[in-house]
Amino acid sequence: MDISVIGSGYVGTTIAACFADLGHSVVNIDVDADVVEAINAGDTLIHEEGLPELVAKHAGENGTGRLRATTNYEALLETDVTFLCLPTPQYDDGSIDLSIIETGAEQLGETLKGKSGWHTVVVKSTVVPGTTDDVLTPIIESASGRTAGEDVGVGMNPEFLREGTAVTDFLDPDKIVLGADDERTRRDMQEVFAPLEAETGAPVVETDTRTAEMIKYANNAFLATKVSLINDLGNICKEFGIDAYEVADAIGLDDRISEQFLRSGVGWGGSCFPKDVAAIIAAAKANDYEPTVLEAAVELNDKQPERLLELLDSHVDVEGERVAVLGLAFKPGTDDTRNSRAIEVIEGLQARGARVVGYDPVATENMRERFPDVTYAESAAEALEGAVGAVVVTDWDEFAALDDGFEAMKELVVVDGRRIIEPTPKITYEGLTW
Template identity: 40%
Template sequence: MFARRIVVIGTGYVGLTTGACLASLGHRVVCSDVNAEKVAELSRGEVRIHEPGLAELVREGIAAGRLEFVVGSAGAVADAEVVFLCVPTPMGSGGAADLAVVESVAGEVRDVLPTRCVVVTKSTVPVGTSKRLAEHLDREDVAVVSNPEFLREGSAVHDFLNPDRIVVGSDTQDAAERVAALYARLGAPTVLTDAASAEMVKYAANCFLATKLSYVNAIAELCEQLGADITDVTEGMGYDRRIGQSFLQPGPGWGGSCLPKDTAALLQVAEAVDFEFPLLQATISSNAHQRQRMVGKVREACGGSLAGERIGLLGLTFKAGTDDLRDSPALEVARLLADNGAELIAHDPGLRGDEPELPAGLTLVDDPYQAAKGAAALVLLTEWQAFRTLDWTLVAEALTGRIVVDTRNHLDPDVLRRAGLSWRGVGRTPVTALT
């Protein structure tokens, strides 16, 4: 495999992971960003993103001379063979992805891109963006390629270096093959297709996963009505190779930086061509219902009203292993609890306490026992492993109400029962404390 001269524009979650991992594969990578302070930190090997293995890869790349960080994009691309666009595409009006930053960066580099350079969209973008970007660049000697990422927060480095598949799409075959060759050392199945199909793959995959999660949450609610156990049900489902065991865990709803944005964007794309998509609409509606359902469980645990009740919360990030609060279902449940008059005391091992997303009226404390102190109920919202090994006898002593609402089915009900606590899960029979 030939080492390539690569520029990654944007050093956010996707950009930094992409740059560091490509450097680890032997390529020479320059990562550019508009934030001079961030560039200086990264140049020193200081990584603020909470992602296992990423900081180590960054420092290794710098030490090996294969990875560097610069301010600005125009100067960085002067000798690039491949330029990855890893810039924000936030949800805009009506749910459509906002491509303002993508187009702004394209405008900055358009006149300085080398001949035969390939521009790659790594950010999640609507179907048709590659064609639109090619028109915006207006460079017949520069090809545009779609190469969507499939990274999970908390395991992004592992996912990049051990991919299920590499998807590369372009209307220029040679350009697609050049981008695919960047990943040759990984030995992953590669899908070479046209640009529109590659862009569609990302949305189709994420929306399918969202639908799968909404379905499982609905089945969990039905299990509660019928006396079935969702844990046994999903185990029985998961052994079916047509279904698989992933994304079968019920919870307070799906969230994060991808699924809410991508489901809304695909709906908008469908509406733009007058295509009705009731299945996806139901997936989104079901997810909103799930947050309200968790609030109902807490309300029931508190005797029918949350007004004035002190509620302890375990976890606020959208998943364990991250510090990400973007569209976090845990955070949304917390907001709904506050709207119902609850006083909230929360602990999350991934948070510092200065996050602007934290709602007014919520107090973040340093340890889980403080969150339990004086609370009428304790609610687990994020599945941090450390919560499983708490001293539940101490938790029981700290609580005024002896009930734990486990929205992730993360805890062992028998352990809580022996500690004198009642347990309420999702899709499972409640467990009453030993008396």
Template identity: 40%
Template sequence: MNVRITMVGTGYVGLVTGACFAELGHDVICVDKDERKIDMLRQGKMPIYEPGLDELVQRNVVAGRISFSTDLSESVKDRDAVFIAVGTPTEAGSDRADLKYVFAAAAQIATAVTGFTVIVTKSTVPVGTNRQVFDIAKANLNPEAEIAVASNPEFLREGAAIKDFLEPDRIVVGVDTPQAAEVMERIYAPLLLNGQVPFLTMGIETAELVKYAANAFLAVKISFINEMANLCEAVGATVEDVAHGIGLDKRIGRAFLNTGPGWGGSCFPKDTRALLATASDAGVKSLVVSSAVDVNNQRKTDMVSRVLNAADGDVKGKKIAVLGVTFKGQTDDMRDSTSLILLPALQEKGATVVAFDPSNPHEAAALLPGVEMTRTAREAATGADVLVILTDWMVFKTYNFKEIASVMATPVMVDLRNMFSAAQAQKNGFINYISLGR
């Protein structure tokens, strides 16, 4: 059944979710106060990099199921559900989530909605936020309207977000009224037809906590395998075999047991900090999550020494080529990427750093001053003393590394994603190959 939906915010979550709702057959308006973004979307251009998103949006624009606007007040009238999908960055000077954009959206939505509307928080927010959203909305509510609130956390992986939405492991909805539950079931009904997708209805506070608990647990898994990688190096073991051996245990699972240079992105760093702040406010110790954060921070710093060792302990006057600056492959997101620690540290030690990223992230120039961004991997590697693979772009596996090695001053590879093997590197002409946990 068609549901009239408005998405407030066309960032990563809002745009992907809105486009996917339209794909399910719903009538969707995506709203953003950023006129540049809306103009881009109306021209068929995507403000973010996500595989398949441009085709998905265009298909639903043509079908008349999705449109874009800067007028929030007009866009929330006569809608069944209005989703808040604005940013919740870490608050300056603390570990708490900054909720000012969520609360501002709630107040503005409430003044303009008509009829019965469910205000749904899609943004990741701490426990108790939806109750505050309801209070703010009630205080500003249009007399002609009636509202309910719902928590509907997202579980989208950047680079695989469309698949994650259309083939979800579960759908989590926090509600406290039958009317809100009925609207949320109608929205997700097309995904529930075969009965294979768990639709979990629970209390609002519980749904809020599910999102933080999920991200914290995944962050713990990554920090754990990175610690095991260090131990593997010390005792002569191989981390991939360790991960495979424990990952086949159904109680553990193989996902998120890939060693690397530390986790980053838009979710894990801010969500672990926010969860720790919530636990602290509640007087509860969270030693496991706190340790995972500490391990991750140390991990990023340790990557500097890996590159230094590859350059015989000194990078002064040397050229370091870096492949990938985003926090992971298949996305242009640079938030909390290891590149923001590693590359400036190498510059401070006297290196000339040149980088290439397939997504050509528009933020690179501002976030990595003095780092030249090239158009190809070969261009970055030309004359380089060390080649660092920092991001796990799948396309890197298709590159001609024999040619890349041939243009380097010293063909040395530091593979911080374990994308290759020592045998492959040697076959391609690299005289030294350094990886993690082997």
């Protein structure tokens, strides 16, 4: 099938490369000429495991030719289905800013004036329930002069891609959600995902657009709340001198709970959980509903970095002293620092007068943009040298292998927010929730 993907960011590039790998012919449309040039050279500017290999496999001179990129919207006229993968950033009140995707939808509609016959548009961006039907569809109809359900289809296919495992998540999904309000749109979406369904046997959820939009928010809100709950339980365990991980291992054996997302620690961050939970809270409040549990989940998550620092305070006075922050990305396997717990940790250390030294295998430059005054080390060992304390914020595997690296510290105090460090008699070790 001929597919166009508008937006070549993290989601857009990933799904474009994966669709090409499933045998579709894909054109990625983006306003950034540098991004387009990279893709056409068989390269990507995005740090994501397995993605550079997929782009190289299908784009560029040595690729299969099933993936290309352009800045020209008219390329979508040669395709059957267009996926909208544009950013929906967050306002201060948590609600989402639709201006970028609205502009993209209008440009898409204007372009469709030049095409005869049916075209299907699928919203891939995360938007609150009702956005596809009430906001984006009218824009596309007005700009194209077409009527939804008659000569243009508009559907919704939420993404469930975790940074660091996005390619695997797409090619081996736990579910495929197809939201459509007319039969022809649904058939086109079925055809797009038929190779993936046949290859993986993943369950397909067919529903309307509003429900599809809500499934994405419900998914992330549930998982974020689960993390906050296990952190709350972990905090209680620490007060009783109980290993929270041992408790989590036991309750995870209950198939009603499962073991996933039961690793207590410094909390959740990134581009999805904070944004999606805040957006659905804002949407609920706009409809005069108070989402008490979700608000409590956010409140507890916001407290975890300060809890980590209080544990450090109980052992050392960091004012004027060097403190190592190990891990700057919000999770291992990515260079993304958006909503990283390291941000609050660094801010808290600076407020205490500490001299912060940060280290991350891949995310240093992204964090440097936010904290240019922080010192950044080339290795974890360098960050630890002469430090009176170390806080572990991201569970990169290399931190588990530091061993004697801690002996270069001025004071061997380690507060581990991810349970990645193996305690030894030489180290004054504190786990965040154990």
